[in-house]
Amino acid sequence: MPFNQRAPVDTHQVAHIYFEEFFMTDMMVLKTQQWLNKTYKGRYNFGSVTEDGATGWETINALIRALQIELGITQTVNNFGPGTTSRFKSRWPSGIAQQAAGAKDTSNVYAIIQGALWCKGYSVGSAEITTHFYGGTGAAIKKMKADMGIGGDSHVDVLTMKSLLSMDQFKLLVRHGANSSVRNIQQTLNGKYRTYTGIIPADGLYGRQMNTALIQVLQKLEGYSPSQATGNFGAGTRKNLKTVSSSSSGEWVWLASAALVCNRKAVQVTSTWDNSMANAVKSFQKDYALPVTGVVDTTTWMSLLTSKGNPDRVAKACDCATVLSARQAKDLKNAGYTHVGRYLTGTVGKERRSKALNIDEIKNITATGLSVFPIYQDGGYYSDYFSYAGQGNIDGLTAIGAAKALGFPRGTTIYFAVDFDAYEFQIDKLILPYFKRIKAAFNSAENSKAYKVGIYGPRLVCSKVTEAGYASYSFVADMSTGFSGNLGYPIPRNWAFDQFHEFTFHSSPAFPLDKDAYSGRDKATKTFDKVPYKSAHSLEYDNAFRLIDAAKKAFVQAVLEPLNLFEQLSTIHWRFDQKIPLNTFNGRDVTIVTSMVASVGIGTTSSNPNAIDIKVNNDGTLTAGTRSAISSASAKFKVKDLGTNLDFSQRITSIAASIKGGNISTSLTSSGPTNFTGSITVTSPELAPKGSGLSEHVTVTLSYEVTFHPHTSPDFHLPEVSVDGALVGVAVVALAVLFVAGAVASGGTAIPAEGALLEGLAGLAVL
Template identity: 40%
Template sequence: MDAMVLQVQQWVNTIYGGRNGFVPAPETGNTGWSTMYSLTRALQLELGLTSTADNFGSGTEAAYKSWGEMEIGNVPTNLKGQNIVKILQGAMYCKGYNPGGFTGTFGEGTKAAVIKLQTDAGLPIRDGKVYGYVYKAFLTMDAYVLTMDGDPRIREMQRDLNYKYFRTSGVQPADGHYQRGTNKALIYGIQTEEGIAPGTQTGSVGPTTISLLPTLGVGSSKTNFVKLLQYALYVNNFDPGDFDGQFDTSVKDTVTSFQRFVMLDADGIAGKQTWLSALVSTGDPNRKGTACDCITEVTPSRAQSLKNAGYKTVGRYLTNASATGLNKKIQPGELENIFAAGLTVSPIFQTYGGDASYFNQRQGAADATAAYIAAEKYGFEEGTTIYFAVDFDVLGHQITNNVLPHFSAIKSEFASMGGKYKVGIYGPRAVGIRAQEAGYTEYTFVSGMSTGFSGNLGYPLPPNWSFDQISTITIGTGDGVINIDNNINSGRDSGQSSVTPGQYLDDLDYPLSFPYINAVQNEVSPIVDSGKNWFQKWILEEFGDVIGADFYLRSANDAVERTLDYDALITRLTRKLQMRKSFIQTVLAWESSVENVLDTAKDLLVIGGGETDSSTGPCQIFASTAIKARGWAAYNGYLDEQILDPSNPVHLRVIWEALNTNPSYNIETAAWVLKWGAVGLLGYSINMLDYSEEEIKATLARYNGTGDKATEYGERNYAIYQAFEKYNELSRLGN
């Protein structure tokens, strides 16, 4: 916490709190955008603006200039003037510039802080006067000094861009990191050199900017353009040498390497397409790619249209996104149509993926399972890359907190399922770079058409890019008309030219579909709770005042949440064992909800050597029961492992510790206990997909043993089974 930042936050809230248009700053003593937004709104209120906003826009700048740009000896000393100075000084403290006091007086300390920012940012005017663009620079969190992991050469570039082009670009960061503001400053520089009038410059590449881009080659005399090209090459990870404005053979070689990387004709001459590939995520959107993706079924005539237009690879979806209502997944016979035309297929997986809340470890595991199942069902060969979509403007903290855990789970789940397929990612450049650096993805399918995405502005193409989506077009005529996204293909992933569908059982369970997760939590938890109430009554009768309010280790809600966390594992197990997921979900949710302090005490006795066995772990299984169930499975060829002896203390200890410390092993064992009980002990069908109500209840009861209490267990928990099954069935229907 910074005491001066806290003082600034408390002051601005005291003076402006309650006024229309003001949003209070967090009084934490920590600087950040929210504090800068509060200071910006405070300035707008002082300047008489009735409509306030977080950003220091043209209206704010005009009002400030009209009031009078501050400098020593020329600042009104009335209350309004003092407040405008204090807002500036507060911003200075928040940005690490010390004005010498939070006084409201524009003295030498404040002037020195202004000069320091002007110098740090590389501005040509360093006179201590608070021009509109200077005040705006103080009211951002942009840094003008080299920050952690910053590149001094990028900072050199940023300061030079500020020096030459700040009048149109504004003061942009000078922190050594290529980013959105740097990208815009670079384009403002190009527009200035092209002679575009300042009032019509935009900082984005449009038709006029494109039409005026020069062609540069060895010996070019357009020094400023060459320097801007050198900057553009460098931030795309192609080092042209010194930023000297000289187009020599070294720069030509760099241009050639860059052209090869982005799949342009490698001639070493910087024409419009080379410029655009260096500046915009689409590159030249009129380029003709050799790959495409579409949500439309590829019929024989459409496949021929694609072939005739020069396309080689088609991206198609493994599943539907039920929220859209679109039937965009691969249709029966469609792959044969594509292969017959001599085209290949690259599979894409997307159900939602349109905001950060979708992405987490649990959903990543579920998506991996669903994609793997779908790919195997279609018969995609080993080594196929499946692209998982991140289809929104993902920010840096969302990549860290949401997307990376999601893809970590995908990679882990793919490995657990046999490692047949590779993990790819579809999304903006930034997320592709981060996922590759983390080691979670093989290739990146870049959503280059989203030119305004933060994750595309200020980021180069990922080193592992396979496809770059640059435009949406329509090709073909008559029955062959098809709307596609036109993609550049790097050659890293050529798609698949054949599939080998195998024997595939119908009616197996799938991961819970995303829309049903909250409904499961809302509906199943109360049912589990109602059962716990009965169990609590029984415990009270048995143990009286021994137990207290903290008897249970977790709530019913937490128990159901725990069950959802293992949805991918449960899906895999039940598909392998030909049983309904609801069996395992019921046991896991119930046993986790009633696990209590007595169970903990019994576990401690086993750990200490006072007992040899106890029911333990998420599904509360005795080691002796686990050995018998897994031994039955191994004896009958369902499980490939050594058969152990439940009377052997060493065997008991090994299995008990596995059950106690490894939740996945415990849940897997619960599946085998259920299978053993139903098939081995009750004599029911090995296919547990269509059990009757009576058979389901008896199987659940047998999990708990025999006798009246076991029967009651089956009867009571059948309601939990039904609640889970409702949404498992809906998820099956969606696939």
């Protein structure tokens, strides 16, 4: 699974934590925002800041622009860069000093400092933003410096000012799993090494900035100057490494123990080599599948401070996108490899060369005694791939089918790829829902061999997916050392394979190969189940149709889930073009039978002229036009004696947001004064993969057959309805069907036995 070269992530991106305790509305932050707009709005390139009382980059950047204006910079930017630094040092060579009590001179810079302190959570002792720098502001600066670990007076030098005008935090973030020992290390780095590292967060969380700072300290110990100590672990840094052992003491031991604390292998730092230190080193080496030497050697240093570690170290596992010949498989075995990762489906390169494992290749591999761990990746190189949550169903079902066809035995772990540097907000919004759908597919009747879900990706992605309960093992993408999801994160506890180096493996012919460390957790597959033989071409053909079939099933799920009806379907074997009963509700006054027909090959446009086309923005949200169409159509219908559509529009919007394409139409038919059927019909967009030459669609029709019981009233009739081109069977269908059936399916409230039926239905609308 080779990566292309990737640039380091912008340091202004939030790497691994949302400081939500600082995002809440705060009166003094609001006053800071109001002061900024009053003072600078319309000046130079300041723009404005939202007045919402929430600390975030928008407010911090506004404070930076304000400072730049005060420094005479007319083209302000959201960055405290070299130009701002130079002008600050020129204006205040010794830093900004606290005013004497009662001093009359004022400065907007003092107000900027106050606003930044409030955004950091430090009180300046005043209920207003002022243009003075008195004792309250000075005390807040001292408190922040103490939290940083630098101590000292209330002077604000350029490093302190940079820290003020950042999202860095200096209080222990206990709610986010902060570690006091990590914070002590951070404070030591700030107090002793800041000429090399600058001031880093002192929040107790091991992250990108701290990892870089540890490398800069290493470079200092190796003799580099502050300007030479970039924090990049290159060939020079490796060459000058010193082995730390029982004969060592001082800063080298301190740094090694600090790295062990950050990697969860030591409790506290030490400058003296002792038994605890020796045991921590051995434990780290064992857990990372390194040679257990008991000393901090080159390989250990590199694994402590970079994700990929020493690329020259021996590996037992590997993975590749090459369909292996008998000769290539044998050469891998002879080179010392015991496990090889191979793709279940797909192609690679512009020439679309197959990378898919096939039955002949399995024979080549197993004949040598190699074990195979399967990888599924037909995308996943960018965030948009994960924007449709149904993609998880598609990939999960496709992978299960492909693994069965190849004979992977019961309990095999299949690794699904997240092959880009996902930030935490992308993991939460896109990746976790994707794996939730994969997990649902693996929990369905389709997974008759009880295959397990594995995750391939950067360390943070693997850890979060695992913690959510969606993956059994991790295949870690550690080659990309610049990934924000790798820098500053320990390896996931459940790691099975750790990809750390790509090179050309010499065989006949030579081919690209990734070296993977092997933990032994996933034994992989050495013996395959007997399956009917199919050629590579036939398997590729089957996989294409399997993917389409999975896409159709995922679309059905996307329609049913917003109505709380999918659980019933996920536990049974069902077929297209067949009426499937989903739920029956028997109440005192009414019976509602819910069923579904999912038809294939219907086309892309409903015959209903009032059908609404579903369109989405680039970020996957519904367009304003689609939302407006749903709202307008929903508002047209009226139910006499009830006079409301309740949250009907919200339910249709939920379906539209789930399917992200196609269209929705509805109908209402009556077969008597107490019987009617309401239907919602949802038609998919094109489901066939681009370039496949195929055209595939699926139409899901949900029918709600409603029967009012004769004892309700001898002269009972349906309420008078005005459709007027309405979106759906309005009347009681919108009320009873969408809400009662959905509520019953999810264990909601039953219709009350006493009282008017419509009042009971109205009461259910909150569900």
